[in-house]
Amino acid sequence: MAKATRATVMLEKAKMAFTTHAYDYDASADSIGMAAAAALGVEGAQVFKTLMVLADGKPACVMAPSDREVALKKAASALGAKQVEMMKPDMAERVSGYKIGGISPFGQTRRVPAVMDESALAHEAIFLNGGQRGLQVRLAPQDAANLLGAKLAAITA
Incomplete structure (x- = not known):
């Protein structure tokens, strides 16, 4: 497990209060987020999955609790788009790095x-992917939203 990722470097540069949590990544899990929650001993509602989407054909990032499904119409509305669709995995890797x-x-x-x-x-704190498989970062949700310039909205079904 790498000591630093681009994600942890960004958090450190922004002087965010966060902790890192490594776990055994299971690529065969039905839900990577729920597997992470189980490995970390927390509820799925506290581990947020990061999904890359296309909002009217342009890349965007959606974060939602692992125990819920994203409602694409709600995500579109929150992003000010007419339509949102999941990004294909190879494009998600290219865009996100x-x-x-x-x-x-x-x-x-x-x-x-x-x-x-x-x-x-x-939640006082949520978990988000730390930039590699098997690594989560725990931080205050408002801190995460502020750093990312993320809009907070009801986007789950």
Whole structure:
């Protein structure tokens, strides 16, 4: 496990209070986020998945609790788009600079619009991918949203 990733470097440069949490990544899991939650001993609602989408054909980042599904129409509305669709894995890797299963909203190679499900605010801290498979960062949800310039909105079904 790398000591630093682009995600952790971004958090450190921004002087964010965060902790890193490594776990055994299971590529065969039905839900990577739920597997991470189980490995970390926390609820799925506290581990946010990072999804790369196309909002009216332009890249964007969506963060939602691992135990919920993203409602694409709600995500589109939050991003000010008519339509949102999931990005194909190879494009998600190219745009974010991370491998699938290790995509972090922090330190992406390209800054893209971001939206986080507002349920994050119900938690003192949430977990987000730390920039590699098997690594999560724990931080205050408002800090994460502020650093990313992410809009907070109801985007789950």
